Amino acid sequence: MDDVQLARLYEQYGYLVHRRCLQLVRRPEDAEDALQETFLRVKRYDGPREGGSLLAWLYTIAQRCCFDLLERRGREPTLEEGQLAALEERGQGSPEDGDRRALLGLALRQLDGKTRTIGVLHFLDGYTQEEVAAQTGYSRRTIGKKLQQFEQRLRQLWQARPRLKERR
């Protein structure tokens, strides 16, 4: 992909890709890092399959970049609650949405790659389990099992959350 095509792609999709990265990695500097890495990979690739959604393709690459980054960050201390609160303030939509996104980020750090991918498609993209199965190539049974693990981890984090707030 040449620079003209890349610039056009960025102009059209850069904001959404950056937004998705921010939802996943939470730190603005990490989101910037992931955005740049996403477009560097895009430059090497040839584009989605004919008829495929460019946005879905870019989200998939961005997600992979974010997961790579989260793997590296996994060795670092957990984020401070103040940063968690900042994410919630930045969240669009209802307060519950902000909470969900914040918890999603925490859960992502603690789950394997397959579960992460499935969780993002279901909880961030809003796809049904059948649609997630179709997109990832995993069986419907695997999707259900992985989402159960994801939900269990999210619920644990949700229960722990009031205690975090009290310490602010």
Added chain:
Amino acid sequence: MSHDPLSPSPRGPHCPPATVLEALSVGEAAPEAVRAHVEGCTDCRGQLAALTSGREAFLRAKPPELFLRQLERRAAAAPRKRWLRPLLAACVPLVLLLLIVPRLGEENGVRLKGDAFRVVVSRAGGAPELLAPDAQVHPGDALRFAYEAPEAGHLLVLELDGRGAASVFHPYGSATSAPLAAGQREFLPGSVVLDDAPGPEWLLAVFSPRPVEAAPLLEALRAQAGRAEPSLSCEGCRVMMLRLQKRP
């Protein structure tokens, strides 16, 4: 707090998923029913307007030309080093390699752009090492695999050893391929320990948009035992090969 983290989104029951609205905001196609709903739905229209104004503000803060300059600097500074840093920290002698050779029926005209097949070897007491073509391996070495493709699909890693035996290395011992996510750069789970069959050891990564049965491919490989270079034909697949040299 009585909320449930997984309670339904405040979005209305007929509203499309968030990602569909995001796609609409950049002009991607959507079914007519979705478009009709969005036109008549205050919440959806509001979300579209928020996405549009967010995009405008984003581009004002960082226009494309500035972003491209940042990309150039980043690419020039460390082409792929940033992503290898964790591995470099853990491994001392590291040889980056990849043999990417298409072995398909040429009539398929498949593309291999963006694909990468990597193999790393771990030895007792030694650091993991990425294997180059014709790298030496030994009985007891443990191999791990990574396969990166721009789109999601299914992967089989097959082996043809110096004695003419063929087997499935990933998913180990399986009769069919395993799903593979797009852009997967991490090494796949599990490792395979090499036996004592001497001589050239061929590893073949078979990537397909659909699940692939291992049996016919294994049979084809066994039939080519002793040839200088095996080949595989698999409709719609992309095949990459790496030859290793196994010594006692």
